[in-house]
Amino acid sequence: MSSNVNRRKLIKQVLTGSAAIASGMVLPTKILAAVKNNSSTEMLKGNINHSACRWCYSQIPTLTLANNFKKLGLVGMDLVGPSEWKILKDNGLVSTMCNGAEISLTEGFNTLQYHDKLVKNYLEHINYVADAGYTNLICFSGSRRGMDDETGLNNCVTGLKKIMALAEKRGVIIQMELLNSRVDHKDYMCDRSTWGIELCKRLGSPNFKLLFDIYHMQIDEGDIIHSIRINHQYYGHYHTGGVPGRNEIDERQELYYPAIMKAIVDTGFKGYVAQEFIPADKDPMVSLATAIKICDV
Numbered sequence: 177m178s179s180n181v182n183r184r185k186l187i188k189q190v191l192t193g194s195a196a197i198a199s200g201m202v203l204p205t206k207i208l209a210a211v212k213n214n215s216s217t218e219m220l221k222g223n224i225n226h227s228a229c230r231w232c233y234s235q236i237p238t239l240t241l242a243n244n245f246k247k248l249g250l251v252g253m254d255l256v257g258p259s260e261w262k263i264l265k266d267n268g269l270v271s272t273m274c275n276g277a278e279i280s281l282t283e284g285f286n287t288l289q290y291h292d293k294l295v296k297n298y299l300e301h302i303n304y305v306a307d308a309g310y311t312n313l314i315c316f317s318g319s320r321r322g323m324d325d326e327t328g329l330n331n332c333v334t335g336l337k338k339i340m341a342l343a344e345k346r347g348v349i350i351q352m353e354l355l356n357s358r359v360d361h362k363d364y365m366c367d368r369s370t371w372g373i374e375l376c377k378r379l380g381s382p383n384f385k386l387l388f389d390i391y392h393m394q395i396d397e398g399d400i401i402h403s404i405r406i407n408h409q410y411y412g413h414y415h416t417g418g419v420p421g422r423n424e425i426d427e428r429q430e431l432y433y434p435a436i437m438k439a440i441v442d443t444g445f446k447g448y449v450a451q452e453f454i455p456a457d458k459d460p461m462v463s464l465a466t467a468i469k470i471c472d473v
Contacts, residue, residue, distance in 0.1 A: 220249045220472050223441045227272040227450040229254040229415070233460055242267035248465050254415075254450035255314070258304050272448040273312045273351065273387070273413055277301035281355065284318025285335040286328040286365050298339040298350070306346035312413055312448075313343075314387060315352050317366035328365045333378050343383045351412050353387040356395040359420075367396050369403055369410075376410045385412025391452070394419045394431055401439045408443035415452040416471065423456040425467050437473045 220226070230253050233241050238260050245253055245267075252269045257276035264271055277297040283290050298315070305313050317332060336350065343350050352375065357367040366372050372386040388411040394400055404411065418429030425433050440449065449471060455463040 220468070224437060224472055225252075225272075225446070225448045226250045226468050226471070227252045227254050227448045228464055229273075229450055229452040230256050230260075232452060232454055233464075236460070238263050239267075242269055244461050244464075245269060248461070248468055250468070252448065254448070254452070258301075258308070261308055261310075271305075271308070271310050272450060273314055274301070274305045274308075274310055275314050276304075277313060278316055281316045281361060281364065282319040284316040284365075285332040285352075286318045286323060287321070288331055288334070290318070291331075291335040291338070294335060295338045299342055302339065302342050302346055302348045302350075305348050311347065312349050312351055315350055316355075317352060317364065319363040320365050321363065323365070325365075325371060329371070329375055329378060332375055336375075336379055336384065340379060340381045340383060344381060347383075349383050349385055349412050351385050351387040353415075354389050354392055356392040358395050360392070360395075360422075367392075369393060369397065369407060373407055373410045386410050387413045387415065389415040389417070389452070390431065390436060391415065391417025391419055391422055400431070400436055404436070404439045404443065408440075408445065411445075413447055414440060414445075414449045416449065416467065417453045421456075422452075422454050424463050425451070425453055425470060433467075433470050434473055437471045441473060 227250055228245060230238065230241070242253065242263055246269060250269070252272035253264055254273040255275050256264060256271045257274065261271055277300070279290055279293060285291070285294060301313055305311070317328065320328065339350065352366055352372060354366055354369060354372055355361040355364045357364045369386070369388070376384055376386065390400055393403065416425050416433065418425045419431055421429070423429070425431065437449070451464060451467050453467065457463050
């Protein structure tokens with residue numbers, strides 16, 4: 177048997193429904209090397225459109241990262257603005273979640289004083305995204321600063337309605353990210369799926385969805401699989417991350433991602449799932465390759 181066949185067999189045994197991962201075994205160096213060097217597109221099942229967030233690999237040049245993503249079988253890169261879209265296109269990747277229109281996570285649509293700037297930015301970026309052939313554009317609620325939920329919802333509706341007609345016309349989906357306010361983003365308003373879903377209902381647009389960050393929602397509300405099953409129509413994009421710490425999504429953290437990914441697939445979801453964990457191990461590309469295999473159900 178050739179070494180190439182042995183390598184593929186080894187990776188398949190360890191990373192596809194692997195008892196090693198489930199039981200908490202540490203992956204041997206040879207297996208990690210095989211994952212790193214393997215062109216894994218042939219091994220992916222095709223049920224998940226895999227992506228990963230640019231900011232988690234800030235130490236790696238975008239061109240190098242794009243080349244690595246393509247080799248690992250990812251279809252795109254998350255949280256990339258217009259200035260780097262050409263790099264993605266040249267490497268056969270898409271910008272799976274575009275950014276650059278937002279002011280910040282804390283200065284969002286829940287505060288009227290930011291509306292003029294946000295509306296201008298988003299009207300411009302909706303056209304940028306559509307002209308590039310992309311679909312998703314991120315937005316944020318902003319911080320509460322003592323504001324009650326109802327006022328925040330009303331303010332968000334007021335601001336977002338000014339951009340939704342163009343988003344619908346150009347086929348761009350505006351996606352508000354759910355972030356936890358318990359650990360990472362104190363005072364963030366859109367910190368519960370119920371609040372975000374109510375915003376979706378009030379806007380009543382098929383082009384407004386929630387970016388369901390699994391890491392953040394595990395911290396603030398839990399019950400991840402149930403939430404996906406009953407509210408998936410409001411979720412347009414998913415992010416991963418190990419809880420606690422937002423590191424690797426393997427057996428060292430509390431979420432079981434194969435079951436979560438199966439729940440997402442079972443809803444008929446055809447969007448993107450982006451890895452958004454901060455690699456803590458020695459080789460971030462090995463960590464990413466392992467995460468892709470864990471999530472490829």
